[in-house]
Amino acid sequence: MTFEDFNFDEKLLDGLSSMGYTKPTPIQGQAIPMILENHDLIACAQTGTGKTAAYILPILNKVLHADHRHLNTLVIAPTRELAQQIDQQIEGFAYFLGVSSIPVYGGGDGATWDQQRKALEQGADIIIATPGRLIALLAAGTIKFDHLEHLVLDEADRMLDMGFYDDIVKIINYLPKKRQTLLFSATMPPKIRMLANKILTEPKEINIAIAKPAAGILQQAYVVHDAQKGAVLKHVLKTVPWKSVIIFASTKETVKKLDVVFQKGGLNARAFHSDLEQQEREEILRAFKNKQVNMLIGTDVLSRGIDVEGISLVINWDVPPDPEDYVHRIGRTARAETTGTAVTLINERDQRKFYSIETLIDSVIPKLPLPPEAGEGPAYEPQKKKNISGHGRGGGGGRPGGGGRRGGQGQGHGRPRGEANGNGANANANGGEKSDRRRPKRRRGGNRGGGDNRNTGNAGGNTENKGAA
DNA sequence: AAAAAAG
Numbered sequence: 001m002t003f004e005d006f007n008f009d010e011k012l013l014d015g016l017s018s019m020g021y022t023k024p025t026p027i028q029g030q031a032i033p034m035i036l037e038n039h040d041l042i043a044c045a046q047t048g049t050g051k052t053a054a055y056i057l058p059i060l061n062k063v064l065h066a067d068h069r070h071l072n073t074l075v076i077a078p079t080r081e082l083a084q085q086i087d088q089q090i091e092g093f094a095y096f097l098g099v100s101s102i103p104v105y106g107g108g109d110g111a112t113w114d115q116q117r118k119a120l121e122q123g124a125d126i127i128i129a130t131p132g133r134l135i136a137l138l139a140a141g142t143i144k145f146d147h148l149e150h151l152v153l154d155e156a157d158r159m160l161d162m163g164f165y166d167d168i169v170k171i172i173n174y175l176p177k178k179r180q181t182l183l184f185s186a187t188m189p190p191k192i193r194m195l196a197n198k199i200l201t202e203p204k205e206i207n208i209a210i211a212k213p214a215a216g217i218l219q220q221a222y223v224v225h226d227a228q229k230g231a232v233l234k235h236v237l238k239t240v241p242w243k244s245v246i247i248f249a250s251t252k253e254t255v256k257k258l259d260v261v262f263q264k265g266g267l268n269a270r271a272f273h274s275d276l277e278q279q280e281r282e283e284i285l286r287a288f289k290n291k292q293v294n295m296l297i298g299t300d301v302l303s304r305g306i307d308v309e310g311i312s313l314v315i316n317w318d319v320p321p322d323p324e325d326y327v328h329r330i331g332r333t334a335r336a337e338t339t340g341t342a343v344t345l346i347n348e349r350d351q352r353k354f355y356s357i358e359t360l361i362d363s364v365i366p367k368l369p370l371p372p373e374a375g376e377g378p379a380y381e382p383q384k385k386k387n388i389s390g391h392g393r394g395g396g397g398g399r400p401g402g403g404g405r406r407g408g409q410g411q412g413h414g415r416p417r418g419e420a421n422g423n424g425a426n427a428n429a430n431g432g433e434k435s436d437r438r439r440p441k442r443r444r445g446g447n448r449g450g451g452d453n454r455n456t457g458n459a460g461g462n463t464e465n466k467g468a469a
Numbered sequence: 470a471a472a473a474a475a476g
Contacts, residue, residue: 132475134475136476162473300473321471325471325472
């Protein structure tokens with residue numbers, strides 16, 4: 001299949017080939033014809049699947065022949081950075097097409113507000129907005145959507161997580177009833193279904209996304225006490241090759257603390273979170289993309305959608321509260337057919353959360369032994385039972401970081417894609433069917449045995465849960 | 470149980 005198959009306008013095809021687009025991704029192959037046929041669409045897909053182009057290209061093809069005096073398309077996205085990025089991607093094509101787009105989001109000073117107003121007065125074909133500012137502009141009467149033809153909700157699940165349900169409904173009340181609506185979401189929880197029923201008409205459905213990280217990502221974890229995180233972080237930064245790295249933490253406070261440490265260490269790092277001025281956020285991201293800054297310490301505001309080349313390493317200082325966020329965090333590496341490493345530090349409190357991630361992605365992530373300088377860590381026992389005090393398995397030999405057991409660890413890195421974990425644990429070879437919703441209740445094999453840490457008896461633990469209903 | 474987004 002090629003882009004020629006879609007009967008795109010010559011100008012768009014020229015643009016595509018000069019930008020190096022050759023072959024549609026799976027989601028593009030499925031979504032583009034449906035969108036061209038004016039169907040509403042629910043698409044389960046993550047970033048990194050070519051999702052943005054999947055809706056932008058057919059919309060651009062239609063906008064080419066539309067009346068350029070009116071706003072034609074509204075894209076709503078959860079974060080400002082994502083809105084910017086979508087806008088930039090559109091600009092890339094617009095260059096060839098004479099189609100215009102405006103990003104609209106808050107956080108700037110008064111000047112930004114005025115700029116956006118002015119830009120809107122000049123008119124544009126496509127507007128990419130975050131909900132808050134959009135509502136403000138609608139309420140002020142600055143934006144008129146009387147002739148809108150397309151509405152896109154990007155990362156819809158994320159937006160609902162962030163409490164935007166009412167805002168979205170409010171925005172939709174300003175839109176013409178007759179329009180094409182496209183909803184993209186990484187997951188399909190009931191709330192998304194409800195929203196879809198409310199705002200879509202006889203939608204087609206596509207399901208591309210498997211909550212499964214790209215094949216090029218080598219995933220690893222260390223089971224640690226809090227006090228050991230620093231030493232392990234250092235070790236990882238030293239032993240895994242990287243040019244640009246993102247270190248994720250779940251709270252702004254943690255990000256700020258880490259930043260202080262990094263600055264003291266003289267590292268070329270910047271913190272990234274929502275307490276920063278928007279201008280600063282933009283400047284930092286720009287510097288990171290330019291490689292003037294090579295380390296970013298960020299909250300989950302960075303975890304979705306941000307596409308920066310050359311991030312070969314992602315470190316999770318902690319386990320994200322929402323398992324989906326894990327997939328998004330590590331998806332910042334290994335973009336565009338490259339490979340990358342994702343390392344997660346798991347303390348005692350986070351073990352259950354990490355286990356639910358392993359369940360979600362249906363694979364067991366290897367727990368590496370701690371480097372000697374970090375000392376000995378706790379065991380990985382996410383399914384901890386309330387043991388009657390005294391017995392239980394205690395710690396005998398079950399330590400992933402078990403002393404002296406480091407043989408052959410270094411080779412974990414830089415492994416070619418496809419055998420990321422180097423063991424059978426990645427039981428994911430199927431095309432990604434998620435029939436496997438079971439939730440094992442039993443304690444798994446864990447790291448018992450202290451043998452080859454890459455593959456400790458987890459498989460065995462998994463087979464048991466058939467009986468559990 | 471945390472972040473983000475309007476000001």
